[in-house]
Amino acid sequence: MAGMKGRSGTNKGKDKPWADALRVVVNRDDDKGRKLLMKIAEACATAAAAGDMQAVKEIGDRLDGRAHQTIEASGEIEHRFVARVPNKAADPTIWQKQHAPKIPTIQ
Numbered sequence: 001m002a003g004m005k006g007r008s009g010t011n012k013g014k015d016k017p018w019a020d021a022l023r024v025v026v027n028r029d030d031d032k033g034r035k036l037l038m039k040i041a042e043a044c045a046t047a048a049a050a051g052d053m054q055a056v057k058e059i060g061d062r063l064d065g066r067a068h069q070t071i072e073a074s075g076e077i078e079h080r081f082v083a084r085v086p087n088k089a090a091d092p093t094i095w096q097k098q099h100a101p102k103i104p105t106i107q
Helices: 017-026 036-049 053-064 092-099
Strands: none
Touching: 017 036, 036 053
16 A cells, blocks of 8 residues: 655654654744744754764754765675577477467457
8 A cells, every 4th residue: 555645754644743742842932932943953053162063963964964874785696587498399380480479460
C-alpha cells in the first residue's frame, strides 16, 4: 500500500504528539511578546559565540545542512547469466519456422 499523498519517510502519517506539543510551546508569546523559539535560537547563537562547539555544529547543520557522508565499497562482483539456446533442428527450414519473429497480421 502506498503512503499518504504529500507524506514521505518512514512515519507514513503517524501522529507526532511530542513534535506537536513542542510546536505549540515554542510558538507561544511571552509577556514581552517574544516567542520562546526566538529565545532558544538566541541562546544557541550566544553559546556558539562563546565557543560551545556543539552549538556551533547545530547552527552550521541548520544553516548549511549536514555534511554528506560518502560510503565507498570495493570488491569483486560476480554476475551470472542464463541464456536459452534453441535446440538444433535436423532441417534448417523447420528451425526457421520455429524461431522466426512473429509478425502480427492486420485484419
